[in-house]
Amino acid sequence: MxxxxxxxxxxxxxxxxxxxxxxxxxxxxxxxxxxxxxxxxxxxxxxxxxxxxxxxxxxxxxxxxxxxxxxxxxxxxxxxxxxxxxxxxxxxxxxxxxxxxxxxxxxxxxxxxxxxxxxxxxxxxxxxxxESVKRNSKRRVCEKNGHPIFDTKENEGIAVCPQDGSAIILRVDDAxxxxxxxxxxxxxxxxxxxxxxxxxxxxxxxxxxxxxxxxxxxxxxxxxx
Ligand SMILES: [Zn+2]
CATH class of the missing domain: 3.40.50.300 (P-loop containing nucleotide triphosphate hydrolases)
Structure with a gap:
């Protein structure tokens, strides 16, 4: 392009x-x-x-x-x-x-x-x-930089952030x-x-x-x- x-x-x-x-x-x-x-x-x-x-x-x-x-x-x-x-x-x-x-x-x-x-x-x-509630309720992010980890096929079994290797956590403010x-x-x-x-x-x-x-x-x- x-x-x-x-x-x-x-x-x-x-x-x-x-x-x-x-x-x-x-x-x-x-x-x-x-x-x-x-x-x-x-x-x-x-x-x-x-x-x-x-x-x-x-x-x-x-x-x-x-x-x-x-x-x-x-x-x-x-x-x-x-x-x-x-x-x-x-x-x-x-x-x-x-x-x-x-x-x-x-x-x-x-x-x-x-x-x-x-x-x-x-x-x-x-x-x-x-859909907004559904998506945000199960939103995972990485601990170090907050990179979003989406529910896609390629992310299914991953344990650490693909970009920086830090742990994956659930966002605490997403009630x-x-x-x-x-x-x-x-x-x-x-x-x-x-x-x-x-x-x-x-x-x-x-x-x-x-x-x-x-x-x-x-x-x-x-x-x-
Ligand atoms: Zn990350």
């Missing part, structure tokens, strides 16, 4: 369990784009925060209970990163933002600064609540009630973002997330260009 040297911005949006993280990684690797992942940015900021910082402690509470972080704070962190990547002149994979309608303005304005509108692709990956809450947060707060971006004239691509990982990946690539 000769498109990899082009400057595209691909914005992935999907509920918990939609495989968005894996798809973002696959696309970033294949197209040689840089991924901007909101949860990673937030986690890094929270981890390096001063434990006596009351504002950051509140953000930690929100993040680890499955709620959205304060809009203005996340907005600033994401925008800063979009600028870095945009200035460097490479393609961008957006993962996990904008998370709510209120973030669209500043975040997409920053994207627009570096990527012409016809090179911005909004990819909506759909998944039902039932069904927490997953349902995250899904509902997505429906009420994030899904309206898709309609808004479409109304503003961005290319919208809808992908059925209830397919195997490889099929979703192929579907995205087929529909992107």
């Amino acid at each position: 000769e498109t990899s040297n082009k400057k595209w911005a691909v914005i992935l949006i999907g509920p918990p369990g939609s495989g968005k993280d894996t798809q973002a990684e696959l696309l970033a690797r294949e197209l040689k784009f840089v991924e901007i992942k909101s949860s990673k940015i937030i986690e890094d900021k929270l981890k390096s925060a001063d434990p006596n910082d009351a504002v950051m402690n509140r953000e930690k509470e929100l993040f680890y209970s499955g709620q959205l972080n304060t809009r203005e704070i996340v907005d600033a962190w994401i925008t800063e990163r979009i600028e870095e990547v945009g200035k460097s002149g490479v393609g961008l994979i957006g993962n996990g933002w904008p998370r709510e309608v209120g973030e669209v303005g500043t975040q997409m304005a920053t994207v627009d600064t570096y990527y012409p509108k016809d090179s911005v692709k909004v990819v909506s990956i759909t998944l039902s609540e039932g 069904p009630e927490t997953i349902k809450k995250r899904y509902q947060v997505y429906i009420t707060q994030t899904q309206p973002v898709i309609d808004l971006l479409s109304k503003r004239g961005y290319n919208l691509i809808t992908i059925n997330g209830e397919q195997p990982i490889e099929s979703v990946h192929r579907d995205i690539l087929d529909k992107l260009w």
